[in-house]
Amino acid sequence: MRILVPGTGVAGLALAVELTARGHEVSLIERAAEFRTGGTPIDIRGDALGVVARLGLLPRVREHRVDASERGVFVDAHGATVAPLPVEQVGDSDDDIEITRDDLARILVDALPPGVPIRFGDSVVALDENEDGGRVDVGFLSGHRESFDLVLGADGLHSAVRRLVFGPEADCVRHLGVHLGIAHVTDDAAGNTGGAGDTPSEFCNYPGHMAGFMRFKGETLALLAFRAGPIDHDHHDLAAQRRIVAEAFAGHTEWEIPRLLGAVRRDPAFYFDAISQIHLPAWHRGRVALVGDAAYCASPLSGRGTSLALTGAAFLAEALDRHPGDHTAAFEEYAARQRPYVEFAQASVDEGAGIVVPDSWEAIRARNEALGGAEAVESVR
Numbered sequence: 001m002r003i004l005v006p007g008t009g010v011a012g013l014a015l016a017v018e019l020t021a022r023g024h025e026v027s028l029i030e031r032a033a034e035f036r037t038g039g040t041p042i043d044i045r046g047d048a049l050g051v052v053a054r055l056g057l058l059p060r061v062r063e064h065r066v067d068a069s070e071r072g073v074f075v076d077a078h079g080a081t082v083a084p085l086p087v088e089q090v091g092d093s094d095d096d097i098e099i100t101r102d103d104l105a106r107i108l109v110d111a112l113p114p115g116v117p118i119r120f121g122d123s124v125v126a127l128d129e130n131e132d133g134g135r136v137d138v139g140f141l142s143g144h145r146e147s148f149d150l151v152l153g154a155d156g157l158h159s160a161v162r163r164l165v166f167g168p169e170a171d172c173v174r175h176l177g178v179h180l181g182i183a184h185v186t187d188d189a190a191g192n193t194g195g196a197g198d199t200p201s202e203f204c205n206y207p208g209h210m211a212g213f214m215r216f217k218g219e220t221l222a223l224l225a226f227r228a229g230p231i232d233h234d235h236h237d238l239a240a241q242r243r244i245v246a247e248a249f250a251g252h253t254e255w256e257i258p259r260l261l262g263a264v265r266r267d268p269a270f271y272f273d274a275i276s277q278i279h280l281p282a283w284h285r286g287r288v289a290l291v292g293d294a295a296y297c298a299s300p301l302s303g304r305g306t307s308l309a310l311t312g313a314a315f316l317a318e319a320l321d322r323h324p325g326d327h328t329a330a331f332e333e334y335a336a337r338q339r340p341y342v343e344f345a346q347a348s349v350d351e352g353a354g355i356v357v358p359d360s361w362e363a364i365r366a367r368n369e370a371l372g373g374a375e376a377v378e379s380v381r
């Protein structure tokens with residue numbers, strides 16, 4: 001089949017690898033001008049490791065494994081350690097490999113056969129099924145039009161495919177009350193070289209806010225998270241996103257917050273989004289289906305978004321194999337296999353925000369005590 005896959009994150013790339021391996025003709029499009037990079041290391045867990053193994057990619061994934069170790073700590077406003085980071089926030093075991101999003105994406109790109117077209121800087125703006133229902137006519141932002149047998153939207157949390165086929169984002173998004181900004185730190189005075197003995201990752205809280213350095217493999221990221229309701233903004237307006245983060249931490253000069261905000265101002269690949277989930281009763285309509293965050297985002301708090309993207313891509317491709325000529329049966333089988341993983345991942349975030357961004361000093365103290373740390377220093381401001 002001729003299949004359009006919008007989105008070149010883990011879901012879109014894994015799907016393209018799975019589909020081309022089965023003889024389908026895949027076209028990828030990506031809204032950004034190049035592959036989007038950045039983000040914290042992500043986890044490949046449980047059955048998603050089986051997907052990676054079946055694709056023959058496990059040795060390379062292991063080779064790029066991030067040994068984040070347990071050396072993450074919460075610190076107070078003066079930089080003194082108040083609690084260790086809970087191990088489950090760090091992950092890493094035989095059933096859970098941590099790898100950077102960029103390394104995983106590169107491994108998937110390398111696994112694509114040569115010649116798979118990837119068009120950057122384009123998006124889907126119209127999707128119409130032919131009158132006989134045999135094809136989908138796709139209109140692109142670039143003005144180009146083309147027909148495909150299937151459109152499989154892997155275009156992330158703010159999916160355009162989902163909006164065109166299932167309606168506005170507001171109808172299926174569940175905002176979890178936290179926003180997250182991530183920027184590269186290029187002046188890590190702590191000297192993170194990726195070797196043993198490096199300064200651990202450090203995170204500092206005041207009520208409803210978390211700011212810190214995540215250090216791994218010689219890289220340092222600034223992480224800034226804060227509690228707030230939905231913030232209406234253009235998801236592609238970097239300047240507006242930088243302003244939102246700066247305003248959320250305005251007036252806070254304690255610890256390393258000014259330096260962290262400096263990284264937000266400087267990093268051209270700064271990432272910002274609301275921590276949200278997507279809940280949809282069905283992930284397909286006609287010849288269009290969704291995979292990954294576009295269909296069932298579980299949020300970074302779940303630590304399972306990438307695993308869902310990998311199992312989703314595999315189940316969808318396998319189902320299309322098992323039901324040749326019957327995409328509806330294939331989409332239904334994909335949903336039936338994937339749904340339990342999604343429900344588990346989405347339900348797993350209940351406690352997440354409480355650990356990362358406690359909303360009061362009492363909650364910060366209780367968290368630190370529960371983690372076996374000393375009492376937080378309260379004189380932050």
Ligand SMILES: Cc1cc2nc3c(=O)[nH]c(=O)nc-3n(C[C@H](O)[C@H](O)[C@H](O)COP(=O)(O)OP(=O)(O)OC[C@H]3O[C@@H](n4cnc5c(N)ncnc54)[C@H](O)[C@@H]3O)c2cc1C
Binds near residue numbers: 008012031
């Ligand atoms: C830059 C970045 C950083 C991230 N950092 C983290 C992190 O630190 N922790 C974490 O848990 N998760 C993070 N995520 C989310 C995580 O990658 C996903 O939850 C998971 O890997 C599932 O991936 P996905 O492919 O479904 O979605 P995504 O990784 O979001 O990929 C979707 C892709 O589709 C593209 N796209 C969007 N709209 C369109 C459109 N209209 N047409 C074509 N393409 C479009 C996007 O640019 C993106 O490349 C990040 C995502 C991105 C994009």
